[in-house]
Amino acid sequence: MNRRYLRCxxxxxxxxxxxxxxxxxxEGEEQSSDEVTIPEGTEFKLQLHTTINSKTSKPGDRVLTSxxxxxxxxxxxxxxxxxxxxxxxxxxxxxxRKGKGGYMSLVFDTVELPNGQKVAIxxxxxxxxxxxxxxxxxxxxxxxxxxxxxxxLKQSAIVVGAAAAGLAVGTGTAIAAGSGGVVAAxxxxxxxxxxxxxxxxxxxxxxxDVTLTLPASGK
Numbered sequence: 001m002n003r004r005y006l007r008c009x010x011x012x013x014x015x016x017x018x019x020x021x022x023x024x025x026x027e028g029e030e031q032s033s034d035e036v037t038i039p040e041g042t043e044f045k046l047q048l049h050t051t052i053n054s055k056t057s058k059p060g061d062r063v064l065t066s067x068x069x070x071x072x073x074x075x076x077x078x079x080x081x082x083x084x085x086x087x088x089x090x091x092x093x094x095x096x097r098k099g100k101g102g103y104m105s106l107v108f109d110t111v112e113l114p115n116g117q118k119v120a121i122x123x124x125x126x127x128x129x130x131x132x133x134x135x136x137x138x139x140x141x142x143x144x145x146x147x148x149x150x151x152x153l154k155q156s157a158i159v160v161g162a163a164a165a166g167l168a169v170g171t172g173t174a175i176a177a178g179s180g181g182v183v184a185a186x187x188x189x190x191x192x193x194x195x196x197x198x199x200x201x202x203x204x205x206x207x208x209d210v211t212l213t214l215p216a217s218g219k
Contacts, residue, residue, distance in 0.1 A: 036078050037211045038071060044123065045069045046094060048084060053095045053195040054102030054147060061086045063106060068201065084112040085204070086124070091144070094193060101147030101191035102145040102193045103140070108204050113212065132199035143205070149191035 046065040064086050071079040087108035093101040108123035124143030131137055138146045198201070 012205035013171070020048055021139055029201045033213050035211055036073050036076070037209050038073055038078060038206060040206055040208050042071060042206040043126065044071060044085065044206065046202050046204055047128070048200045048202055051129055051198045052089065052104060052106075052145075053193055054092055054104050054145075055193045056197075057089055057092055057104065059092050061087060061089045062129050063108075063201070065108075065204075078214060079111065080114065083114065084110075085094050085121075086110045086122075088110070095147055095191040099191045102146045102194040103146040104142040104194050105142070111210070113214075117213075119210060119212060121210045124192050124207055126203040126205045129201040129203065130197065132197035137194060137196060145194045145196065 045068040047068055049064040049066065050062070052061070052063060064084070065208050067079055067081055067083040067085055070077040072082050085108055086109070087106055090105035090107050092104045093102055098194075106125040108125075110119060111120050111121050112118050124137055125145060126143065128137050139145055140149055
């Protein structure tokens with residue numbers, strides 16, 4: 001009886017000794033990471049890698065970007081330059097008549113950490129620093145990308161130009177007075193599409209806190 005008990009005790013000690021390093025390793029792994037929260041309102045500067053256009057793009061289309069400047073929390077860089085930050089298009093409307101420009105809303109939804117882990121975020125477009133491929137994009141108060149329609153000054157120039165052209169061809173006062181159809185047709189020209197080409201530099205605002213699990217800082 002005593003011999004069997006001693007044998008079982010010895011086996012238990014051996015198993016425990018082999019299991020100790022595994023337990024210690026797991027505990028060490030748990031202690032080797034930090035949780036860091038990036039607060040709502042943090043600004044990101046991004047480079048766009050997807051061309052988007054209110055005429056050809058559709059709601060739900062993926063939008064790919066990368067981080068241009070590191071993001072820091074309490075003087076610690078928590079997101080390095082080059083990290084992927086992707087999203088999708090929300091509402092998309094092409095340019096319409098009466099000079100109405102097109103617009104699109106961008107929703108940033110994912111950040112991919114250097115270790116390949118993907119974390120859900122919620123962010124919106126705030127500004128366009130530089131637009132590749134020309135155009136004059138504008139960001140609305142709710143983060144939507146707008147295409148600008150004809151300005152009032154340009155509309156006035158169109159009116160004067162159309163009226164002068166009517167008189168110049170000798171159509172007479174009656175035709176000139178009735179040239180409203182021609183003028184209206186010019187004034188109702190379609191506005192510009194909202195568009196950004198790949199390579200454009202844009203700003204993003206984080207719309208809610210996001211917590212990341214990162215390697216310990218060693219402090």
